[in-house]
Each structure stands twice: as structure tokens, then as C-alpha cells.
Amino acid sequence: xxxxATIAALGALAHDTxxxxxxxxxxxxxxxxPAGAIAHSVNLAPSSLSFHLQLLxxxxxxxxxRLGRQLIYAAQFETMTALVAYLTENCCGGPIxxxxxxxxxxxxxxxxxA
Amino acid sequence: xxxxATIAALGALAHDTxxxxxxxxxxxxxxxxPAGAIAHSVNLAPSSLSFHLQLLxxxxxxxxxRLGRQLIYAAQFETMTALVAYLTENCCGGPIxxxxxxxxxxxxxxxxxA
DNA sequence: AGAACAATTCGATTAAACTCGAATTGGCAC
DNA sequence: GTGCCAATTCGAGTTTAATCGAATTGTTCT
Numbered sequence: 001x002x003x004x005a006t007i008a009a010l011g012a013l014a015h016d017t018x019x020x021x022x023x024x025x026x027x028x029x030x031x032x033x034p035a036g037a038i039a040h041s042v043n044l045a046p047s048s049l050s051f052h053l054q055l056l057x058x059x060x061x062x063x064x065x066r067l068g069r070q071l072i073y074a075a076q077f078e079t080m081t082a083l084v085a086y087l088t089e090n091c092c093g094g095p096i097x098x099x100x101x102x103x104x105x106x107x108x109x110x111x112x113x114a
Numbered sequence: 115x116x117x118x119a120t121i122a123a124l125g126a127l128a129h130d131t132x133x134x135x136x137x138x139x140x141x142x143x144x145x146x147x148p149a150g151a152i153a154h155s156v157n158l159a160p161s162s163l164s165f166h167l168q169l170l171x172x173x174x175x176x177x178x179x180r181l182g183r184q185l186i187y188a189a190q191f192e193t194m195t196a197l198v199a200y201l202t203e204n205c206c207g208g209p210i211x212x213x214x215x216x217x218x219x220x221x222x223x224x225x226x227x228a
Numbered sequence: 229a230g231a232a233c234a235a236t237t238c239g240a241t242t243a244a245a246c247t248c249g250a251a252t253t254g255g256c257a258c
Numbered sequence: 259g260t261g262c263c264a265a266t267t268c269g270a271g272t273t274t275a276a277t278c279g280a281a282t283t284g285t286t287c288t
Contacts, residue, residue, distance in 0.1 A: 007128055013205070014124035015246090019117060026205050035265055048247050050266055055245095069255045069264050080206050084198055091127070091140050092194050129276090149235055162277055164236055169275095183234050183285040230288090237282070245274070252267070258260085 001082040005060075009083045012059035017042055018052045025062055025075040032074030034067070115196040119174075123197045126173035131156055132166045139176055139189040146188030148181070 001009075013019050020042055025033060033041075039049040053073060056062045060079045065072050115123075127133050134156055139147060147155075153163040167187060170176045174193045179186050 003130075003133060007130060007133060010124050010128035010133075014121055014128045016117075016121060017246095019121060019124075019205075023204055039265090045248055046265065047249075047267080051246070054266090066255090069262095071265060077206070080201070084201055084206060087194070087198055087201075090137055091133075092191070092198060131276095153235090159278055160235065161237080161279075165276070168236090180284090185235060231286105232288105233284105233286080235283085235285105238280085240279095241277085243274105243276075245272105247272080248270095250268085253265085254263105256261105256263085258262100
């Protein structure tokens with residue numbers, strides 16, 4: 001992950017709505033959620049949400065796939081892993097921290113209800 | 115670390131110049147660097163840099179202390195640790211990743227020259 | 229005190245981000 | 259094909275970010 005990709009990812013997460021959306025999708029796991037359900041959850045106009053989803057997609061933090069007439073969005077865990085790795089390696093005190101911390105971001109195998 | 119603080123930190127790092135500044139200060143360690151040296155390093159007008167330093171400071175990613183007539187800025191590693199922890203816990207697949215990854219951000223005990 | 233220096237705050241300008249309603253695309257059912 | 263629904267793209271408006279020169283604050287030295 002280079003600096004440009006890192007900035008894109010950081011910028012994509014550095015917003016109220018988008019962070020909420022991303023956390024929602026992380027909770028949801030690989031199954032994902034259709035745009036409509038997300039829009040309802042964050043209480044935002046569909047076109048506004050589309051804007052944010054596009055940003056998250058461009059940063060490779062989420063993926064998009066079609067299911068019938070709806071578009072399903074899901075968290076892309078590899079990017080998050082790479083982001084955390086970049087931060088620990090480059091911004092977190094160097095190799096020491098990176099050596100201690102080898103994060104492997106993955107969806108929770110089993111989720112307990114909230 | 116709550117969502118608001120997280121967004122502030124992410125937003126502060128989500129910029130070309132500011133990420134470069136922060137990385138520079140991380141490399142430098144607790145000793146820190148005066149504003150002038152930073153401005154020279156990133157090749158930016160002093161007033162512009164001040165703006166960015168203020169943002170990083172407000173996000174608690176760096177600290178400011180006075181030494182004679184210059185202001186020394188240094189990375190605040192605890193905040194970075196907290197940020198990475200937040201990301202792994204809330205955005206990275208939940209407890210699994212968080213359990214694997216317990217990052218302890220700290221300055222490198224000994225730095226080799228650039 | 230007065231000159232010189234480091235860095236910030238102020239004021240104004242330019243560029244980018246965010247929001248939303250209206251119009252469009254793509255897919256399903258009849 | 260027609261109607262309908264999910265979601266996006268388009269166009270316009272508002273807000274916020276980023277840049278810089280000029281003026282100000284705080285500190286040192288003589």
C-alpha cells in the first residue's frame with residue numbers, strides 16, 4: 001500500500017456517515033447489505049449515500065456486486081488490513097510496533113447479536 | 115477513543131502534507147522538530163504549515179512545546195495506538211483481529227541514520 | 229528599550245467536499 | 259413492450275478545506 005492509497009482510505013473513513021457505513025458493513029460481514037438498507041440505516045438521501053459509497057469503493061474499502069435489481073455492498077477486509085499495516089509500519093514508531101502487531105483483518109466467524 | 119476523535123485523527127492524516135509531516139515526526143521520535151525545519155522539509159509556506167500543524171495538534175496526533183523562540187512538534191504515540199486499536203476493534207472484523215493484534219505504538223528505541 | 233527572528237493568526241481567494249431533487253440506467257414481473 | 263422498483267448519475271447550491279501574503283505575538287540578544 002502506497003501513500004496515495006493510504007490517503008484515499010483514510011479520507012474515505014474520515015467522515016461521520018462513511019465511518020458509520022463501513023462499520024455497519026464490517027459487522028455484516030461478507031454477506032453485505034443492499035444500498036437501500038444502508039441508506040435507511042444512516043438516514044440519508046439515496047443520491048447522497050451513493051456519493052459516499054462511491055468514495056469508499058474507490059478507496060477499495062468496500063466492494064459492489066449486483067443481486068437482482070439491488071446492489072450489495074460489503075467490506076473489503078484486505079484493504080483494512082493493509083491500512084492498519086501501513087499505519088503501524090510507517091506511522092506508529094517503526095519496525096518495533098509492526099513486529100509486535102501483525103493484524104489479520106477478517107470477518108468474525110460467528111457473530112453474537114448486539 | 116470515540117467516533118468523533120477517530121474521525122478527527124483520520125481526517126488529520128488524510129492529507130498529503132500532513133501524512134508526510136506526521137511520518138517525519140514519527141521517525142524523529144520524542145525529540146521532535148521545530149516548525150521551521152518541518153516547513154523546510156515539506157517545502158510549504160510557514161502559514162500554510164501552521165494550519166496543518168494545528169489540525170494535527172487538535173487531533174492529538176502531535177504535541178507542541180516551546181524551546182527558546184522555536185516551537186517543537188513531536189508525534190504523540192498514544193493517540194496513534196488508540197487509533198489503530200479503534201480501527202482493529204471496530205472496523206476490522208471485530209474481536210478476532212483485535213485479539214491477534216494488540217499494537218503498542220512507541221518510538222523506536224534506537225534509530226539508524228537516514 | 230530596540231532590533232531581529234521564529235512562528236502564528238488574520239483576511240481574502242481558490243478549490244474541493246457534501247447534500248439534495250430531478251432525471252437516467254439496469255433489471256424484474258406481468 | 260409497459261410498468262415498476264433499486265440505485266446511480268447529473269446539475270446546482272451550500273459548506274468546508276487549503277493556500278498564501280501581510281500583520282501580530284512571543285523570545286532572544288545587544
